[in-house]
Amino acid sequence: AQSVTQLDSHVSVSEGTPVLLRCNYSSSYSPSLFWYVQHPNKGLQLLLKYTSAATLVKGINGFEAEFKKSETSFHLTKPSAHMSDAAEYFCVVSDRWGSGGGADGLTFGKGTHLIIQP
């Protein structure tokens, strides 16, 4: 079985300061991990994904995440927040073969709402 926990339901940072959104996972197999972003009244868009290649993954809009097997974590970071980063962020885990977890092989975290203060 697999699961994913987003440790913060809300994160508030000032514009220009670093962003850290935390995600811990559990998986019986070698997992693949994703971060998605959802802007207000929009669908989900892929930010980045880890699929057993480099453990430091770079995504769009300056975001990156590091896969740490020993800590079972996949935290999302950005060096400097921008107002346009205000959105909901979802961490998603899938086992290597796209099975297990949810019926479609994916398990979604409950989301972290990122607030950017001017």
Next chain:
Amino acid sequence: NAGVTQTPKFQVLKTGQSMTLQCAQDMNHEYMSWYRQDPGMGLRLIHYSVGAGITDQGEVPNGYNVSRSTTEDFPLRLLSAAPSQTSVYFCASRESGGVYEQYFGPGTRLTVT
């Protein structure tokens, strides 16, 4: 490519009414799915399909029906709407046979009164 499209964007139904949410993709993806999103609960899988003619239930299938007659289309039917089905519904598609990025539609915001 239009990607994944959904219609309508907004819908208000009365309890007991039925309706169909439309979803289409033009990426020739075998795999399509429907999720509902409720505050504080993330996305929950309703139904999914691994190809034309093949569908299966997800985590919260009750009250919903699906069919997949073509690769492109995957409509979601609400048989008899209930207030508990007030939610935002997302359709998604991806390649099958491995771990691939999911592409999401823009969503349908449904209110049942």
